[in-house]
Amino acid sequence: MTVTRFIERHPAWALIILIAAGVLLWLVLAVWPPGLEEAIGRKRVFLNAVLNGITLGGLYFLVASGFTLIFGLMRNVNLAHGSLYLFGGYVGYAISAVTGSWLLSFIVAFLAVALVGVLLQLLVFRRMEGEELRQTMVTIGLSIVFADLMLWAFGGDFYQIATPSWLIGPVQLPFVTALKSSGEAVYLQYPLVRLVIFAGAVVIGVLMWLALNRTRVGLMVRAGVDDRDILAATGVRIQLVFVGVFALGAGLAGIAGVVGGTFQSLSPGEDTRFLLASLVVVIVGGMGSIPGAALGALIIGLAEQLGSVYIPTYAIVVTFLIMVLVLALRPQGLLARR
Amino acid sequence: MSLAERAPLHARPPATAALPQAVASPWSISEHPLPWLVAVVLLIMPLLANGFFLIEIFGTTLILGTIALSLMFLAGYGGMVSLMQLTIAGFAGYMVGVFGVSGSANISLGWPWWLAVPMALALATAFGTLGGALAVRTEGIYTIMITLAIGAAFYYFTNQNWAIFNGHTGLNTIATPRAFGVDWRADIPFYYVTLGVAAACYFAVLYIARAPFGLALQGLRDNPRRMAALGFHVNAHRIAAYAIASLIAALAGVLQVWNYRQISPGSVAVERCIDILIIAVVGGITRPVGAYVGAFIFVILRTFALDVLVQLGLDGNRFRLLIGAGFLVIVFWSSDGLVGLWERWRRHGAPTQRGAHHG
Numbered sequence: 001m002t003v004t005r006f007i008e009r010h011p012a013w014a015l016i017i018l019i020a021a022g023v024l025l026w027l028v029l030a031v032w033p034p035g036l037e038e039a040i041g042r043k044r045v046f047l048n049a050v051l052n053g054i055t056l057g058g059l060y061f062l063v064a065s066g067f068t069l070i071f072g073l074m075r076n077v078n079l080a081h082g083s084l085y086l087f088g089g090y091v092g093y094a095i096s097a098v099t100g101s102w103l104l105s106f107i108v109a110f111l112a113v114a115l116v117g118v119l120l121q122l123l124v125f126r127r128m129e130g131e132e133l134r135q136t137m138v139t140i141g142l143s144i145v146f147a148d149l150m151l152w153a154f155g156g157d158f159y160q161i162a163t164p165s166w167l168i169g170p171v172q173l174p175f176v177t178a179l180k181s182s183g184e185a186v187y188l189q190y191p192l193v194r195l196v197i198f199a200g201a202v203v204i205g206v207l208m209w210l211a212l213n214r215t216r217v218g219l220m221v222r223a224g225v226d227d228r229d230i231l232a233a234t235g236v237r238i239q240l241v242f243v244g245v246f247a248l249g250a251g252l253a254g255i256a257g258v259v260g261g262t263f264q265s266l267s268p269g270e271d272t273r274f275l276l277a278s279l280v281v282v283i284v285g286g287m288g289s290i291p292g293a294a295l296g297a298l299i300i301g302l303a304e305q306l307g308s309v310y311i312p313t314y315a316i317v318v319t320f321l322i323m324v325l326v327l328a329l330r331p332q333g334l335l336a337r338r
Numbered sequence: 339m340s341l342a343e344r345a346p347l348h349a350r351p352p353a354t355a356a357l358p359q360a361v362a363s364p365w366s367i368s369e370h371p372l373p374w375l376v377a378v379v380l381l382i383m384p385l386l387a388n389g390f391f392l393i394e395i396f397g398t399t400l401i402l403g404t405i406a407l408s409l410m411f412l413a414g415y416g417g418m419v420s421l422m423q424l425t426i427a428g429f430a431g432y433m434v435g436v437f438g439v440s441g442s443a444n445i446s447l448g449w450p451w452w453l454a455v456p457m458a459l460a461l462a463t464a465f466g467t468l469g470g471a472l473a474v475r476t477e478g479i480y481t482i483m484i485t486l487a488i489g490a491a492f493y494y495f496t497n498q499n500w501a502i503f504n505g506h507t508g509l510n511t512i513a514t515p516r517a518f519g520v521d522w523r524a525d526i527p528f529y530y531v532t533l534g535v536a537a538a539c540y541f542a543v544l545y546i547a548r549a550p551f552g553l554a555l556q557g558l559r560d561n562p563r564r565m566a567a568l569g570f571h572v573n574a575h576r577i578a579a580y581a582i583a584s585l586i587a588a589l590a591g592v593l594q595v596w597n598y599r600q601i602s603p604g605s606v607a608v609e610r611c612i613d614i615l616i617i618a619v620v621g622g623i624t625r626p627v628g629a630y631v632g633a634f635i636f637v638i639l640r641t642f643a644l645d646v647l648v649q650l651g652l653d654g655n656r657f658r659l660l661i662g663a664g665f666l667v668i669v670f671w672s673s674d675g676l677v678g679l680w681e682r683w684r685r686h687g688a689p690t691q692r693g694a695h696h697g
Contacts, residue, residue, distance in 0.1 A: 077479045077483060079482075079486075133482075134669060136479050138666065138670070140612055140616075140665075141616075141663075141666035144609075144658055144665065145666065147658070147662075148656060148662060152655075276486070276487060276494075276608070279486060280487055283483060283487065287480070312498070313500060315498060316491055316498055317491075319491070320488075
């Protein structure tokens, strides 16, 4: 329904998006003619960049969805969100190093970081409700303190969470990268773990959407986003909803930390990197919107990976230009209502 | 909008605007001995302090304070908390290296300093104004996010880009000016240069705050809608404020790069951007003098915290923990920083002087 309305209201944009999607689909599925390969390089490189971008987008979505959820309900820009990500990663690393269980590390990281989120909401944000700027400053202070505490505890080393053995190795994907001289097709090989993690991010995203749109608690949260004073006046225990949403948002950052620690690495500075990624993702997608976070994460992940392959020294500029373009054309973000 | 109305960021309107002139002149020595004392001490500082203290403590304080002053100008008078002020300063520093003389001959154009510096200032001001033009499309907390994103993007860009910014090594051995037979980077001349620039920026901000432009800016902070209804072009005014703040930050950036003679991505890292916010908030973001008070405390802590912590038998590397915790305490308990605390204390001591103190 919204799609038809979008086409009716913006026929030109719809056409451009359709053509772009068609070109992308052709680039992914077709066997590239030799002229194209000469112009922009091998198809395998392109496909890898696209898949890396999409899976990175999945990771960005996990981080940014918690950020945008917390903002959407509580109007609280949690600039300590990157610290929650890194903390989740370290917890996951410790658990997987001790028990050897990758799945357990997700559960423990989620719970531990959600607990930090609950404490933050109860001890800090509840005391300064409505003072947005002060809350933001406090989260900046907290992120400095957290960063230094984690540096104290874990040092400046790089950590990587071990991938479980059943996820190691590549799988063959049904995308033809090239044809051998014998006419036999060469298929793309891609690491299984990244695909599984991406599928996990999609599942979490769909579950979140269902929880927000199809359950009673989700109804309360959406009502709180629209007008929390009226919601509180109807007898809903809004503080409980706040704590729950903060716990969920923080826990998602913790899960993202384990994911990031598995296919990238954990070190001091990653907190800022993922804070920046969440900021850009939600600015592009629209503050407070879960589908917006998904779209923004996909765009930023693709831009980063394609940029780093094709224009390596200006990759970050592409990301930034996307943000500038969105701010110039649609300051509230691509999918925000307002 | 609601943010601007409720935020504790309101600079006090200049005291003289509210008071009859005859009651107390802000320039009277007998009424306000402290500012005069500070001015005299700053002027004779080379007699009191040796090279290390002169440059590492006081010179650095003045430079960081000036960058924080540009943030204070935007946040205190305009209600726009911009985290990219250090980025603008760093950009100016980079441009001094790129257009002037540095160790990387393949990048530097080798212009003399009197040509490279105006170029750097112009470009950095343009950069900051463009960033401001983006940031004013949003309000309050969004401004923080967008300026932080700009600062972080610039940091990652300098890291990635080798053609202009020389990647993570940055630009080294940047030439410092010599003119009229004086090496202006020698300790004492350089101290006076930083003092002169800092004083000029400080008084310029004080002046602008009382000029029609500054008053309109404070009006925009308090109620943009009403100002728009009165016929003010809200965004143009805000962008102009960004331009002024960018010039101030750029001036400090040029001094910064002359001070260290090098610049690298580490100098424009996100933590450094946040340091500027900490400086301004700890000092007191509602008064211009707060920027310098905050910078002085920050520099003292940064320089001596390690020794003091070790003396106390603690881990000296926990300097940032101390800074962060101090910042949290200030944000929790005094929204207008140490200058606000000082004024509250004075008001308790001498109620008759209420409101006469000026920033």
